[in-house]
Amino acid sequence: MVKLKETNQFSGAEIIVKALINEGVDTIFGYPGGAILPFYDALFLQNRITHILARHEQAAAHSAEGYARSTGKVGVITVTSGPGATNTITGLTDAYMDSVPLVCFSGQVATTVIGTDGFQEADITGLTRSCTKYNYLVKNVNDLGYIIHEAFHIARTNRPGPVLIDVPKDVQNSFGIYQGKVEINRQSYQIKQRKFSLNHDNIAQAVDLIVSAKRPIFYVGGGVINSGDEACDLLAKLVRHLGFPITNTLMGLGAFPATDKHFIGMLGMHGTYEANLAMHECDVMINIGARFDDRVTGKVSGFSPDSKKIHIDIDECSIDKIIKVDVAINADAKNAINALLEEINRRKIGNRRQEINDWWQKIQKWQSIKSLSYEASKKTIKPEYAIERLNFFTKDSQPFVSTDVGQHQMWTAQYIQFDKPKKWLTSGGLGTMGYGVPAAIGAQIANPQDLVICVSGDASFMMNMQELSTIKQYNLPVKIFILNNRYMGMVRQWQELVYEKRESQSYMESLPNFMKLAESFGIHGIECDKPDHIDEKILEMINHPGPVLFNCIVDQSENVFPMIPAGSSHNEILLGSQAKQYVTKDINAV
Amino acid sequence: MTEIRRHVIAVLIDNEFGALARVVELFSGRGYNIETLSVASISQDKKLSRITITTFGTDKTVDLICKLLCRIVPVHNAAELSKNDDYIERELCLAQIISTQQQLADAQKSLKNFRSQIIDTEEDSTVFEIIGSSKEIDEALKILENHGLATVSRTGIAGGFKGKKRLDQI
Numbered sequence: 037m038v039k040l041k042e043t044n045q046f047s048g049a050e051i052i053v054k055a056l057i058n059e060g061v062d063t064i065f066g067y068p069g070g071a072i073l074p075f076y077d078a079l080f081l082q083n084r085i086t087h088i089l090a091r092h093e094q095a096a097a098h099s100a101e102g103y104a105r106s107t108g109k110v111g112v113i114t115v116t117s118g119p120g121a122t123n124t125i126t127g128l129t130d131a132y133m134d135s136v137p138l139v140c141f142s143g144q145v146a147t148t149v150i151g152t153d154g155f156q157e158a159d160i161t162g163l164t165r166s167c168t169k170y171n172y173l174v175k176n177v178n179d180l181g182y183i184i185h186e187a188f189h190i191a192r193t194n195r196p197g198p199v200l201i202d203v204p205k206d207v208q209n210s211f212g213i214y215q216g217k218v219e220i221n222r223q224s225y226q227i228k229q230r231k232f233s234l235n236h237d238n239i240a241q242a243v244d245l246i247v248s249a250k251r252p253i254f255y256v257g258g259g260v261i262n263s264g265d266e267a268c269d270l271l272a273k274l275v276r277h278l279g280f281p282i283t284n285t286l287m288g289l290g291a292f293p294a295t296d297k298h299f300i301g302m303l304g305m306h307g308t309y310e311a312n313l314a315m316h317e318c319d320v321m322i323n324i325g326a327r328f329d330d331r332v333t334g335k336v337s338g339f340s341p342d343s344k345k346i347h348i349d350i351d352e353c354s355i356d357k358i359i360k361v362d363v364a365i366n367a368d369a370k371n372a373i374n375a376l377l378e379e380i381n382r383r384k385i386g387n388r389r390q391e392i393n394d395w396w397q398k399i400q401k402w403q404s405i406k407s408l409s410y411e412a413s414k415k416t417i418k419p420e421y422a423i424e425r426l427n428f429f430t431k432d433s434q435p436f437v438s439t440d441v442g443q444h445q446m447w448t449a450q451y452i453q454f455d456k457p458k459k460w461l462t463s464g465g466l467g468t469m470g471y472g473v474p475a476a477i478g479a480q481i482a483n484p485q486d487l488v489i490c491v492s493g494d495a496s497f498m499m500n501m502q503e504l505s506t507i508k509q510y511n512l513p514v515k516i517f518i519l520n521n522r523y524m525g526m527v528r529q530w531q532e533l534v535y536e537k538r539e540s541q542s543y544m545e546s547l548p549n550f551m552k553l554a555e556s557f558g559i560h561g562i563e564c565d566k567p568d569h570i571d572e573k574i575l576e577m578i579n580h581p582g583p584v585l586f587n588c589i590v591d592q593s594e595n596v597f598p599m600i601p602a603g604s605s606h607n608e609i610l611l612g613s614q615a616k617q618y619v620t621k622d623i624n625a626v
Numbered sequence: 627m628t629e630i631r632r633h634v635i636a637v638l639i640d641n642e643f644g645a646l647a648r649v650v651e652l653f654s655g656r657g658y659n660i661e662t663l664s665v666a667s668i669s670q671d672k673k674l675s676r677i678t679i680t681t682f683g684t685d686k687t688v689d690l691i692c693k694l695l696c697r698i699v700p701v702h703n704a705a706e707l708s709k710n711d712d713y714i715e716r717e718l719c720l721a722q723i724i725s726t727q728q729q730l731a732d733a734q735k736s737l738k739n740f741r742s743q744i745i746d747t748e749e750d751s752t753v754f755e756i757i758g759s760s761k762e763i764d765e766a767l768k769i770l771e772n773h774g775l776a777t778v779s780r781t782g783i784a785g786g787f788k789g790k791k792r793l794d795q796i
Binding site (some may be wrong): 165225356 | 690702794
């Protein structure tokens, strides 16, 4: 029964709006439906929050991710019950894997109907338990305000992640007390935060290793970006002060300037030759905010066999999970880097460039191999060439770049130079095809004046291409740059290397006419299949004031190299010229 | 590290719906079976519960599960009790036998060395309450099999560290 409205009482729907405003939220992404209608009505009656209507709830979730990752703020999603909520699961899992702070509100059938197989009912708290940092089913409207503020606190603190709040329709409709933004005092969560106190012995041990290092390397991941711009500045200070080489993970690109001479490229399965060999041969590894992911380590038993390892991570679960380390520092990156700098200054340790000169010479020798080189072509556009030219024409404006998943993602990671954090939006952990376009929408909404490019592939693009409609509705000048090779390129590459070229289901039959597709959505289309024309077409794309769909028709058979074959170690990395030496050591490795 | 052995894990957790599911999921998601599980609120205000779990697995996976348990928002503390030998465990079992008077007398005699007592009798049905380690209860039940054992209900173990060592001090 709906209670009559009393003084200082608000409906649950109004409480959600008020709490969002109190959290500083001005933009949300979502899709209405039956069980969330009371909230959408409250939204209609206010003017502080802008709602971006996605065309699919999965896309709303990825847009919220793009928004969150390009700003450092919490992304917010509002969807209805049942299919609305289940459609967000891929986005929530993606955010969980890549530590993106999100709060997702899902409508739910009325509390009296829960558990009766009601229309559009799904047990969404059960379904999302393993892909959210935490989730709530709100049964009493008086708890709603506190829960929302606690959810934001949990989403953004410690290792960030997605939090879901399931709000039954009767809870949105009934009236209750909202006490405003209150301090979060959840004891069990405070215990976790208290753990991140820096232990001086650990810092001292780490600095001992740093001083003794003859072949050091910084291995830096997305944790530094999540820690904030200050953490990235401190990292740059630390690396330059010591004169050590640094490699970034896929998630860490932009945490340290790619154009700095200390940077030796991305590491991992498709990382540079120099980064992977340096990881293999180093004697001291300083891991900050990376989690020894299998894309990075390759064969675990052959991973960096002769090094002492320092691991700084906010998530204790990531420490000693895959690789046993010598010095573990369970802390936020910013605080840990700061403590390292203080200890280094206290001991008056200066630049170590001269002491490690032999190491740098070795690295330069590896760099001279130019592992990212490729065979140029005058006939077809090499995808690497297309991205190189894209980087050439856009790097000065420091664009936000999102990608989907596959070959184009790796080429973009290899050839676009990120000098600043939060510019690079890619699905690293989950590897979600369909991430790129909605993520670019989120980034463009958050940064309306900036250039936002989505590099995609023909297959990935089609997974969320309905979002062209969202782009049109909000007139977002997103540039979608499709490397169209008429294949699921990375699947085809594995089939070529591992399955004797049996191209099982990886050919993209019946692709749409992308020019007409763009036109039908009212978006400017550009097509290019000649290497000679790529420069002018890219310039046309950048200079077009509105959204662009760029169909870049590239070489069909190009493979991503260098490549560490699945189940191999860093020192078994293959260059493009060595593709024939590919040997599958572990058919179960992915 | 890769040897499969028995592990006893204790968890302090907020007493709220869904909390137990969050804990159980970490085991099932890794294909680990929970051998025993006991849970009850342990504070006067009923806000805090304690869970004791036994499972079979490798040290490495159980170490990771313990860390992941600590990461769950409503979990205050979680730790493996069985890392060393400094822990205690007790289980309660209700065992019913359907028997003749002679069989009952024999059963009582056989259970002399166990902490057991009869808590219910009706016609030829007798229910024993047996308390001990899981191993002791296994032994008692084996004996009762020869004396008309009919139904069994076990609580799973409750456990803790020996002495003053506490879960929140690990």
